[in-house]
Amino acid sequence: MIETENVHYSYPNKVEALKGVSLTIQNGEFVAIMGQNGAGKSTFVKHFNGLLKPSKGTVCINGVETTKSSVASLARNVGFVFQNPDHQLFSETVEEEIGFALKNFGFKPEVIDERVTWALNLLSLTQYRKTSPFLLSGGERKRVALASVLAWDPQTLILDEPTIGQDHEQKEKLRQFILQLQTQKKTVVTVTHDVEFVAECNPRVVLMKEGKIVADGEGKKILTDPEILEMSSIVLPQIAQVFTKLSALGLPKDVIDIYEAKDILMKAKENRRRL
Amino acid sequence: MAIIEIKNLTYTYPGASKSSIDDVSISIEKGEFVLITGPSGCGKTTLCRTFNGLVPHFYQGDVKGEISVAGINTLQHHTYEMAKHVGLVFQNPENQLFALSIEKDVAFGLENNGVPREEMRRKVDWALHQTGIYDIRERSPHEISGGQQQRVAIASVLAMNPEIIVLDEPTSFLDPLSAEKIFEVIHRLNKQQGITVVLVEHRLDLTAKYTNHLIVMDKGKVRLEGNPRQILSSEETRLMGVGIPKATLLYQMLKKESFGLADKTPLSSEELANQLLETLLPK
Amino acid sequence: MSVFDGLRFRKVYSPIHNLDPRIKFVYVIAIFIVAIVFSQIIPLAILFLMQIPFVLLAHVQKQWLRSLRGAAFLATFIFLVNVATVYFTSGYTITAEAVENAVSLTLRFVVLVESFSVFFLTTSPDHLGLALEESKVPYEFAFAFTTAVRFVPVLAEEAQTIMDAQKARGLELEKGNLLKRIRNYVPVLIPLIVSAIRRSLELAEAMESRAWGATKRRSNLYALKLHSGDFGLLAITAGILAVTIYIHFFVPIPNITQFL
Numbered sequence: 001m002i003e004t005e006n007v008h009y010s011y012p013n014k015v016e017a018l019k020g021v022s023l024t025i026q027n028g029e030f031v032a033i034m035g036q037n038g039a040g041k042s043t044f045v046k047h048f049n050g051l052l053k054p055s056k057g058t059v060c061i062n063g064v065e066t067t068k069s070s071v072a073s074l075a076r077n078v079g080f081v082f083q084n085p086d087h088q089l090f091s092e093t094v095e096e097e098i099g100f101a102l103k104n105f106g107f108k109p110e111v112i113d114e115r116v117t118w119a120l121n122l123l124s125l126t127q128y129r130k131t132s133p134f135l136l137s138g139g140e141r142k143r144v145a146l147a148s149v150l151a152w153d154p155q156t157l158i159l160d161e162p163t164i165g166q167d168h169e170q171k172e173k174l175r176q177f178i179l180q181l182q183t184q185k186k187t188v189v190t191v192t193h194d195v196e197f198v199a200e201c202n203p204r205v206v207l208m209k210e211g212k213i214v215a216d217g218e219g220k221k222i223l224t225d226p227e228i229l230e231m232s233s234i235v236l237p238q239i240a241q242v243f244t245k246l247s248a249l250g251l252p253k254d255v256i257d258i259y260e261a262k263d264i265l266m267k268a269k270e271n272r273r274r275l
Numbered sequence: 276m277a278i279i280e281i282k283n284l285t286y287t288y289p290g291a292s293k294s295s296i297d298d299v300s301i302s303i304e305k306g307e308f309v310l311i312t313g314p315s316g317c318g319k320t321t322l323c324r325t326f327n328g329l330v331p332h333f334y335q336g337d338v339k340g341e342i343s344v345a346g347i348n349t350l351q352h353h354t355y356e357m358a359k360h361v362g363l364v365f366q367n368p369e370n371q372l373f374a375l376s377i378e379k380d381v382a383f384g385l386e387n388n389g390v391p392r393e394e395m396r397r398k399v400d401w402a403l404h405q406t407g408i409y410d411i412r413e414r415s416p417h418e419i420s421g422g423q424q425q426r427v428a429i430a431s432v433l434a435m436n437p438e439i440i441v442l443d444e445p446t447s448f449l450d451p452l453s454a455e456k457i458f459e460v461i462h463r464l465n466k467q468q469g470i471t472v473v474l475v476e477h478r479l480d481l482t483a484k485y486t487n488h489l490i491v492m493d494k495g496k497v498r499l500e501g502n503p504r505q506i507l508s509s510e511e512t513r514l515m516g517v518g519i520p521k522a523t524l525l526y527q528m529l530k531k532e533s534f535g536l537a538d539k540t541p542l543s544s545e546e547l548a549n550q551l552l553e554t555l556l557p558k
Numbered sequence: 559m560s561v562f563d564g565l566r567f568r569k570v571y572s573p574i575h576n577l578d579p580r581i582k583f584v585y586v587i588a589i590f591i592v593a594i595v596f597s598q599i600i601p602l603a604i605l606f607l608m609q610i611p612f613v614l615l616a617h618v619q620k621q622w623l624r625s626l627r628g629a630a631f632l633a634t635f636i637f638l639v640n641v642a643t644v645y646f647t648s649g650y651t652i653t654a655e656a657v658e659n660a661v662s663l664t665l666r667f668v669v670l671v672e673s674f675s676v677f678f679l680t681t682s683p684d685h686l687g688l689a690l691e692e693s694k695v696p697y698e699f700a701f702a703f704t705t706a707v708r709f710v711p712v713l714a715e716e717a718q719t720i721m722d723a724q725k726a727r728g729l730e731l732e733k734g735n736l737l738k739r740i741r742n743y744v745p746v747l748i749p750l751i752v753s754a755i756r757r758s759l760e761l762a763e764a765m766e767s768r769a770w771g772a773t774k775r776r777s778n779l780y781a782l783k784l785h786s787g788d789f790g791l792l793a794i795t796a797g798i799l800a801v802t803i804y805i806h807f808f809v810p811i812p813n814i815t816q817f818l
Binding site for chain 3: 329367376415
Binding site for chain 3: 046049051070071072075076079080082084086087088089090100101104105134148149152
């Protein structure tokens, strides 16, 4: 469980990036943290594994304050997948890369071997076990980075802008993967500005602006509220855009799912026909 | 005469076992706004680099076939000669800006060509105004946002007054709002200045509405080419893993249920909404 | 007082910063020459004190003092080596002249270092890059300089991100003996280097695409124009050199030891 209470954070250059953020994330939740560039999203999530410590307020992971723990010990429970896999990759083989964190955490060699095999399998990378990560394509390197974090099976997974540079199919696979993690009761927190991706997943959405949380609730409600979105400079998902323009028909406005959209429109057509 | 004419082009990177572009033939007319899309690794990035000769001159490798851009055979001319006719804007905003102030970056190409200062000043200012960044021209590239950086990149190729601008996934790193702004700038340049635009993108929901000429690539080949309304309706496109705009998908779903919508496949939320209003509002 | 033709760089700190870097460089070379010509304490001390008005006018006192502290270590070393050499080579005696000599040499070192330090502290990288472009230095060098400066903050940020990413995988940079700590930096250095290489490739692509190499005679959007302050400094420099020549040939300089 992640509990943040009135978190303030100022960078060394005195700029205050977080101005009192309070948020609780229960185990097993799927949360998307959204907002403009500079809203403080990445700064905020870096508090979850202790990379940053609040200048005021508290951050507790499973009841333990992050100021009282090292990043390494917090990382055991909170895995952080950074946006650019090339910021992590350095090993000679994919196998070593995935085993890196396991070694740091003091796992035994046999266990490391097991876990590496498991992670490779999970992300369809088994054939690359002995390959150099630098020889893989962009999408494959992203999977290696993800595998290297999953290998130690943290309860919480933080994904920083996981959809950047990904094509449609890759995003779809990512979405399925997150669903899979959810069935395993893992907590998933993703920082993203990809509205369409969030619309498809429909998680809890936390919207940030200028270092504060301005909205927190069901994705469907937040992503279709034009006032909220305008205030935080986010674009409506396309399905919602369609329904906003259909206000003359008296149809509901909080639609982001394409199947729900179809059903609503079919019913509307039926009603018209009956009239 | 087509401004870009590619015939049976095949290219293999040095040391690669497979070719990245395989027997590709494309014809682009002056003033068109062409959209190229396809799954990762389909060869669209490589194709972009053939337009100004980076492929094959910068990357070396094996090239077969013919390519003519703005009437020039790129295989036999230096990239710096092509730069006057075709400007390339790349994916990563940060790695295209190397000067200490924005206007110096925009002037870079002109400086390389030895353009006299008076003329250069005029062209730089014009490019800055066209891309809406005149007010920040003295800032340094590190101080501005990704969206602004990409506009600087566009301005810096625009300053050389090319007939063609090619953009390789220019909004990958940008949020949807900044991305929209970039597409608007590009659209305006195409409509008002008559500049031929070749845009490589995944985000069809934001870009399909700007084009009449869509090219879908897969595994190094051109698989589909033509009007986006037809291409985005086809099952083959969807199966290739192309991200079809949600409005278009919804339209297709409703069409299957004989909803009674007009025959024109919508490419944007406005178009679909208008069609729905027509069908559902009492006459 | 604007130095550039139609250009206003942000953060212009002072009139000294506004001076043409090329003129400032000529001044520094002159000081360099004078410091070599004289080996007595008095002129060297005067040379050293002459830096101070520039430092104060440019408001860079704090940084200048810091660089002095940095030079102090090496200066002390030079002094001790000189004294020791004399001590061991002239029969284990130290004369007052020897000490004075050592002090002069040390002072000369300090003057040389500090005059360059003042130059760099009072010249912004933009200004310096432009001066390089306008000078006879091949454009490639000026370009390499300005590009390096441009990317310093970017690389610094990236290094921090990489460290964060590896710390998030349990890497503990502070732990262990010296050898272990050096090894711990491998997962930080490799991504940094690989990233730098990728970045330079992308930069090269962008440069080529914007006509890099089109002509040998590049033009420049900006121009460095000399203004009254620059001519003033040039006059001062000429004056110093003239006085130096006069004193060197016609005026004997007393040694301190003569007064003792």
